[in-house]
Each structure stands twice: as structure tokens, then as C-alpha cells.
Amino acid sequence: MSRSRTGVIMGGASSEREVSLRSGDAVCRALTQAGHDVVRVEYAPGQDLCSLLRGTWMDRAFIALHGRHGEDGCVQGVLELLGIPYTGSSVMSSALAMDKLKAKELFRLYNLPTPPYYSIQRSERAELLELHSSFGFPVVVKPRREGSSFGVGLASSRTELEAAVDAAFEFDDCVLVERFVAGKEIAVGILNGRVLGAIEIAPKAPFYDYDAKYRSNETEYFIPARIPETRCLGLLNLAERAAAALDCSGALRVDLLVTEGQNEYVLEVNTLPGMTETSLLPKIAQAAGYSFADLCEAIASGAKLYSPVRKQSSKPVELPTAEPVLIAV
Numbered sequence: 001m002s003r004s005r006t007g008v009i010m011g012g013a014s015s016e017r018e019v020s021l022r023s024g025d026a027v028c029r030a031l032t033q034a035g036h037d038v039v040r041v042e043y044a045p046g047q048d049l050c051s052l053l054r055g056t057w058m059d060r061a062f063i064a065l066h067g068r069h070g071e072d073g074c075v076q077g078v079l080e081l082l083g084i085p086y087t088g089s090s091v092m093s094s095a096l097a098m099d100k101l102k103a104k105e106l107f108r109l110y111n112l113p114t115p116p117y118y119s120i121q122r123s124e125r126a127e128l129l130e131l132h133s134s135f136g137f138p139v140v141v142k143p144r145r146e147g148s149s150f151g152v153g154l155a156s157s158r159t160e161l162e163a164a165v166d167a168a169f170e171f172d173d174c175v176l177v178e179r180f181v182a183g184k185e186i187a188v189g190i191l192n193g194r195v196l197g198a199i200e201i202a203p204k205a206p207f208y209d210y211d212a213k214y215r216s217n218e219t220e221y222f223i224p225a226r227i228p229e230t231r232c233l234g235l236l237n238l239a240e241r242a243a244a245a246l247d248c249s250g251a252l253r254v255d256l257l258v259t260e261g262q263n264e265y266v267l268e269v270n271t272l273p274g275m276t277e278t279s280l281l282p283k284i285a286q287a288a289g290y291s292f293a294d295l296c297e298a299i300a301s302g303a304k305l306y307s308p309v310r311k312q313s314s315k316p317v318e319l320p321t322a323e324p325v326l327i328a329v
Contacts, residue, residue, distance in 0.1 A: 005037045006300055007058030007084075009075060013045035014067025015150045015171065023275035024064035030296040031062070043069075050078055060303040061086040062296075063272060067147050071272045072098040080307050087299050088250040089271040090306035096246045097269045100176050101144050103246060107266050110245040112238065114266050115257070117178040119144065122169055129158055138180040141165055143172035147270070154180065183259035186225050188239035189273075189284035190252040191295070192302045195236045196288040199280055200225035221280075223287040227258060235264060242266045251299045253281050 008031070010024025011017055024040065031038045041056050043049055043065060053061075053075075061084050065075055073095035079086040088094065096102050107114040120131055141164035143151040151171035153164030161177070168175040185203075189196040200222040225232060239254035246269055253273035257265040273281040275296070285295040 003037045004059040005039060005057060006031060006060055006062055007039045007041045007053075007056055008062045008064055009041045009043060009053075009070075010064045011043040012065050012067060012069050013043075014069065016067035016070075016147055017045075019274055019276065020064055020066040020070065022277075023066065023279070026277065026292070027062055027064050027275050027296050030293045031300065034293045034297060036297075036300070049075065053078055053082055053084070058084060060084065060300065062300050062303070063088050064275060066272055066274065068098075068145065071147060071270075072145060080305060083305065085303040085305050087303045089246075089248045089252075093247045093249070094271050097248055097271045098145050098147070100142060100268060101174065103268060104176075106245050107242060110241065112242055112245060112266050113264060115140075115179045115181050117176050119174055119176050120165065122173045125165070125169070128162060128165060132158070132161060132177065135177070136179070137161075140178045140180050141168050142176045142178065143168045144174040144176055146171045181257050181259060181263075181265055183257040183263075183265075184225070184227065186227075186235055186256045186258055187280045187284070188236055188254045188256065189281045189288075190239065190243055190254065191285065191290075191298055192250065195240055196284050196290075197223065198225045198232055198235055198239075199223050199284050199287075200227070201280070221283060223283065225258075231258070231262075238264055238266060242269050250302050251281060251295075253284075 008024050008028050010020045012020055028038050028040050039056060039058055043052060049069065061079055063070060063075060063086055069075055071094055073091040076086060076091045076094050080091060096106065101119050104114050104117060120128060124131065138154060138156040139161065141153045141155055151168040153167055155161040155164045165175055185201040186198050187201060188198045202220040204218040235256060239256060242254050243252050248269055248271050251273060253270040255267040257267060273279060275282060282292050282295060
């Protein structure tokens with residue numbers, strides 16, 4: 001009996017291509033060393049993703065494709081059409097989690113605390129200061145659909161706000177302006193419905209930006225997080241509720257903020273967490289007893305289709321013959 005083959009999809013044309021390649025390479029090594037039949041599927045900029053996936057033999061797909069076309073439901077939709085089970089959340093959940101505006105709207109609908117915000121379209125750029133009005137400072141500016149903190153900036157004045165918004169517009173036509181909340185940054189890991197634990201991130205920078213995530217050696221990590229145990233349990237529950245609000249599944253990382261004033265805020269749910277040597281989910285999983293190979297195997301084992309196409313019956317459907325009905329007028 002032949003072994004099943006796992007295709008690890010990575011690369012892409014988004015700003016997160018470098019991170020995706022690092023994640024994909026790490027997953028390939030781990031699954032291969034664990035005895036799995038693995039094929040490396042690198043999606044190059046400008047390449048036809050449908051043709052690439054259709055031309056690659058695999059029984060299941062391990063998605064390590066960060067950013068657009070990877071986390072936003074696009075590759076998930078192609079895999080659904082091709083009938084290839086895949087890791088991570090469904091098309092809809094992936095799209096919702098990647099869209100920071102829609103995710104925050106759902107958080108509010110489900111009574112999940114999230115920092116106050118407003119959004120601005122590129123066409124509204126001239127009205128930025130009027131729109132901001134008395135919203136106050138400092139604020140965090142984010143592209144609506146981007147990951148790994150690309151395009152994220154901190155603004156403490158109108159001049160800085162305009163610069164940060166313009167920088168964010170380089171990544172998206174819609175930008176979120178979110179009230180800056182001072183507090184500890186906590187990430188919660190969830191694997192196939194099981195909450196693994198929480199990690200505290202302590203960057204030297206004002207917030208956990210791209211350099212702090214992938215380039216700096218000065219960021220500190222604490223497992224368990226330096227908060228009271230009862231409060232940590234509440235955070236784990238909050239993270240679980242945030243994932244449920246977006247109907248996410250598979251391997252997840254939920255980012256939260258904890259203030260000195262006993263307030264907690266949900267920032268976002270990441271449906272395809274980084275799998276590099278410095279990524280948060282592997283750190284959380286290790287503290288929960290998972291080696292990196294164990295984590296990769298557990299993620300791969302959860303691959304599935306969310307909208308399987310039912311096989312059409314070759315027998316024509318016979319409709320019952322209706323008796324004529326006399327209607328009195």
C-alpha cells in the first residue's frame with residue numbers, strides 16, 4: 001500500500017513571501033524526517049496557482065503560504081475545487097480572519113473586547129484629519145488585509161498619522177486606525193480545537209513589529225506569561241471565543257493585549273501562524289509537550305475539505321406526477 005503524499009505550499013507573491021519560505025522549509029524538513037512522503041510546492045510570483053496545484057500530485061496540502069492568496073481564502077478555494085484536503089481554516093473563516101475590519105466587526109458582535117478603531121479608504125485620504133477628529137493619540141495604523149506587521153505604524157500626532165496612513169496605503173486600499181493600548185502582548189496557541197497555552201512577548205520596540213518578530217534578538221518571550229493564573233485562564237477562554245466567532249479551525253494563534261487595569265483586548269486571529277524557528281506557535285506547542293515534528297504532524301493530520309462535492313448519481317431523478325388541482329375562482 002502506497003503512502004499518502006503531503007504537499008507543503010509556500011512562497012507566493014505577498015510581502016510575507018520570505019517568512020512563508022522559511023515556514024515551508026521547516027515543515028518540509030520536519031515531516032520528511034518523521035518519515036512522511038513530502039513534496040515542496042513553491043508558488044512563485046506571477047505563477048498560475050491553479051495550474052501549479054493541479055499539476056502537483058498530493059493527497060493533502062499543508063498550507064505554509066502566508067499573506068494574500070495564502071491566508072485570505074484564495075488557495076483554500078482552489079484546493080476545495082480540486083478536491084485536495086488542506087490544513088487550516090475554511091475559505092470563509094480564512095477570509096474573515098485576514099480581513100481586520102470584518103474580524104473586528106464580528107468580535108464586537110460577539111461581545112469580545114477589541115481596541116476602538118475606525119477605517120479609512122484611499123479615496124477618503126483628503127478627509128483623514130476630519131475623520132480622525134477627536135479620536136485622540138497615540139494610535140496604531142494597520143493595512144486592512146496584511147500580516148507579519150507589514151505596513152503597521154505608531155502615530156502620536158497628526159503629522160505622524162498622515163505619514164503612517166500613507167505608508168499603510170502602500171499595502172492596501174483600506175487602512176485601520178486603532179487606539180493604542182499599553183499593555184502586555186499575549187499570544188494564545190490553539191491546535192485542532194485544543195488550547196495549548198499562552199506566551200508573553202516583550203519587545204524592546206514600542207510594539208511587536210516585523211523587526212521584533214523576525215530580525216531582532218532583543219525580544220523576550222515568557223512561558224507561562226507573567227500574569228496571575230486565574231487571569232491567564234480567562235485569556236485562554238477569550239482566545240477560544242475569538243476563534244469561535246470567526247469559526248476558525250486547525251492551528252491558530254490568537255493575539256491579545258492585557259493592561260495593568262485588568263482589561264483584555266482581542267487583536268486578531270491568525271489562521272496560518274508562522275512555523276519558523278522564531279515563531280510563536282512552535283514555542284507555545286513545545287511548552288505543551290509537542291516537538292516541532294509532533295506539531296507539524298498534528299497540523300497535517302487535520303487536513304480536510306470543508307465543502308466536499310457530492311458525487312452525482314448516474315440514475316435520473318424521477319419526479320412524482322402531481323394530480324391536477326381544481327382552483328375555484
